[in-house]
Every structure is written in C-alpha cells, then in structure tokens.
Amino acid sequence: MRVARMPDPSDPKARQRRSIEHWGDQEIAPGERANVEIHATQRADGVDAHIPVHVWRGLEPGPTVFVTAAIHGDEINGTGVIRDLIVDPPFELKKGALLMVPVVNLPGFERHERYMPDRRDLNRSFPGSKQGSMASRIAAVVFREIVQRADFGIDLHTAAVRRTNVPNVRGDLARPEVLRLARAFGTELVLHTDGAEGSLRRTATEAGCPTIILEAGEPMKVEPTVLETAVRGIHNVLIELGMVEGVRQRPHYRAIIRRSRWVRAERGGFLRFHAAPGDLVEEGEVLATNTTLLGQEQARLVAPENGVLLGMTTHPMVVPGDAVYHLGLLDQQLERFEKAVGRVPEDSLHERVRGDLSTSVHVDLVDDEVPEAPASDTE
Numbered sequence: 079m080r081v082a083r084m085p086d087p088s089d090p091k092a093r094q095r096r097s098i099e100h101w102g103d104q105e106i107a108p109g110e111r112a113n114v115e116i117h118a119t120q121r122a123d124g125v126d127a128h129i130p131v132h133v134w135r136g137l138e139p140g141p142t143v144f145v146t147a148a149i150h151g152d153e154i155n156g157t158g159v160i161r162d163l164i165v166d167p168p169f170e171l172k173k174g175a176l177l178m179v180p181v182v183n184l185p186g187f188e189r190h191e192r193y194m195p196d197r198r199d200l201n202r203s204f205p206g207s208k209q210g211s212m213a214s215r216i217a218a219v220v221f222r223e224i225v226q227r228a229d230f231g232i233d234l235h236t237a238a239v240r241r242t243n244v245p246n247v248r249g250d251l252a253r254p255e256v257l258r259l260a261r262a263f264g265t266e267l268v269l270h271t272d273g274a275e276g277s278l279r280r281t282a283t284e285a286g287c288p289t290i291i292l293e294a295g296e297p298m299k300v301e302p303t304v305l306e307t308a309v310r311g312i313h314n315v316l317i318e319l320g321m322v323e324g325v326r327q328r329p330h331y332r333a334i335i336r337r338s339r340w341v342r343a344e345r346g347g348f349l350r351f352h353a354a355p356g357d358l359v360e361e362g363e364v365l366a367t368n369t370t371l372l373g374q375e376q377a378r379l380v381a382p383e384n385g386v387l388l389g390m391t392t393h394p395m396v397v398p399g400d401a402v403y404h405l406g407l408l409d410q411q412l413e414r415f416e417k418a419v420g421r422v423p424e425d426s427l428h429e430r431v432r433g434d435l436s437t438s439v440h441v442d443l444v445d446d447e448v449p450e451a452p453a454s455d456t457e
C-alpha cells in the first residue's frame with residue numbers, strides 16, 4: 079500500500095512557513111487587502127471549484143491569523159461573521175495579516191450539509207493528502223495555503239443539526255499560546271479539549287499554529303448575538319496579539335471547564351425543557367420532563383452532576399439514548415460561579431445571547447402538578 083508522505087505535523091521543525099506576500103501569480107503588499115481564489119477541487123461537470131479567501135495585510139510586520147468558517151458546510155454563523163469583518167470591520171489592522179475563509183467546505187455548504195458529498199467529515203481529514211479522497215485533498219489545500227501561512231488560528235463552528243450552543247471557546251489549554259487566545263477571545267465559558275484526531279484546530283495546533291474554535295448557536299442561521307459575540311472575540315484576539323489598537327472587552331466571569339458529559343433521554347417521548355444553554359444546574363435538578371404526546375409525564379431528566387449547560391437539542395422528540403443537554407462539569411465550584419453569574423448584567427452580551435438562544439426554544443418551569451399517566455382500566 080502506498081502511504082502519502084506528509085510532514086509529521088507534531089514535529090515543529092516540519093512546519094514550513096509559506097509567504098504571506100505571494101499567492102500563485104498574485105502579490106499582496108503590506109497595507110493591501112485582496113481577494114484570492116484557491117483551487118480546491120472540481121465539480122462533477124468538470125468545472126473548477128475555488129475557495130474564496132480575503133487577505134488583509136497591515137502596514138507593519140506582525141503575526142498572521144486565520145479565521146475559518148463552515149468547515150462543516152451547514153455551520154454558517156461564522157460565514158456571516160467573516161462577511162461582516164470584510165465589509166464593515168470594527169477595527170483597522172495595523173500589524174500582521176488576517177486570512178479570512180468564509181466557507182472551507184464548499185461542497186457541503188452548497189448542499190446545506192455538515193459533511194462532504196462523499197460522506198466524510200472534512201474536519202477529521204487534516205492535514206490531508208494530495209492523493210487521498212476528496213475531503214483529504216481539500217484538507218491538504220487548506221492546510222498548505224492557509225495553516226502553513228499562519229501563526230494563530232480561529233475556527234468558527236455551531237452546534238450540529240437540531241442543536242444549539244451557548245458561545246464557548248475550545249482548545250488544548252495545556253498549551254500556553256492556545257490558553258492565551260482562549261482567554262483573550264473573552265467568552266464566559268472556555269472548554270479544554272484536545273480536539274478530534276484530524277480536526278483542523280488540533281492539526282494546526284500540533285503543527286505549531288495555536289488554534290482555538292468558537293462553538294456558538296445553531297446551524298443554517300446567522301444569529302445576531304452569536305455574530306456579535308464572534309466579531310467581538312476576534313477583535314479581542316487581534317488586540318491581544320498587538321495587531322490592532324484598543325482595549326479588550328473582558329467577560330463578566332470565566333469558567334474554565336475541563337470535563338463535560340451528555341445528558342441523554344432514557345425513554346422515548348416529547349420533552350418539556352426546563353433549562354437553557356448557559357444555565358448553572360445542580361446535581362439532581364430537573365432539566366426536562368418527558369411526556370407522552372398527550373402530555374402525561376413518563377420520566378424526568380435530571381442533572382447527573384453540578385455544571386453549566388453548554389448546549390441542548392432544539393427538537394423535543396426523543397428516543398432512548400438521544401443527547402438532550404451537553405453539561406460542562408463544575409465539580410465543587412458551583413457556588414462560586416452562582417455568585418459570579420448572579421452579577422452578570424441583564425443587558426450584557428452574554429445574557430442577550432442566552433436570551434436569544436432560549437427564546438427560539440420553549441423553556442418553562444418545572445410543573446409540580448403534572449398529571450400522572452392514568453392507571454390502566456382493569457374493569
């Protein structure tokens with residue numbers, strides 16, 4: 079079997095830096111902004127497909143940062159974020175360069191789907207290979223043309239289909255430069271995970287380009303407060319790296335979460351939700367009531383541990399095993415965060431985004447007077 083020979087991404091010496099000035103025949107000088115088209119693949123009719131990239135160079139030298147979106151083709155909140163940053167940037171780039179890629183997974187984007195047409199996950203295909211599958215080839219192009227030109231990366235995601243996430247930044251926080259980006263971005267919730275094997279952010283980080291992801295909102299939408307959160311976070315990171323002037327906006331509190339788990343339905347049914355993304359929950363607290371279609375209570379879903387809800391399903395129909403809530407574990411720290419959360423102003427971005435996420439889903443209080451399922455009639 080032939081093995082594709084790619085540089086070992088975990089070897090920092092294997093990291094090749096590519097020029098920020100030269101893009102094929104195109105030259106982009108300091109202080110210039112330009113659109114570049116990267117040849118990614120061909121469609122079935124033989125027409126070339128290109129990934130559009132916006133390159134913005136500051137006048138002075140400095141770090142290069144990539145911002146990517148829609149590596150999962152239906153996660154388009156970040157596509158809206160990048161369009162806004164290109165059309166109406168809230169800052170002037172002084173130093174370094176910004177590489178903005180509104181859609182990495184073009185074939186998935188066109189089909190409103192997370193995956194590639196060959197059913198592979200592009201975000202498990204890095205660093206890719208020129209001789210590999212379509213996903214692997216596109217990954218190789220993105221790795222070579224974007225990651226290998228950058229010093230830092232921010233990859234924008236949403237929850238998967240029929241789910242939503244309160245904005246949270248994720249990265250391998252054991253690495254000081256990743257921790258620095260994650261803290262600078264400024265979301266209240268930060269999750270430590272290495273990332274899946276073959277994901278863009280893990281591969282880029284291991285190749286010497288520290289990268290974080292933002293998980294926020296749901297797919298197939300550009301949500302106003304998610305957009306605001308992402309633009310503010312990217313702006314914060316650029317201030318931290320000295321690329322733009324200004325003062326970072328800090329979160330009202332910061333919970334660094336090192337473990338998370340799913341709360342799953344044990345029975346089939348139709349859920350009433352009692353908790354929303356961003357809520358702090360105590361072990362044993364009722365998160366949802368599982369009823370029959372006629373409203374009779376069958377079971378209650380409770381928090382298995384103290385934590386904060388990172389995300390939830392938006393679809394109340396469940397069968398046993400369906401993931402209902404994603405719970406970030408706070409262990410013994412619940413009380414400390416309860417105080418901090420209590421002080422977050424209602425008009426803060428964090429509270430506004432939480433309001434937006436949960437108003438699109440019906441969330442109500444636990445009802446202590448729910449009708450029991452009627453006893454079967456034995457007469």
Ligand SMILES: [Zn+2]
Nearest residue numbers: 150153235236
């Ligand atoms: Zn994603």
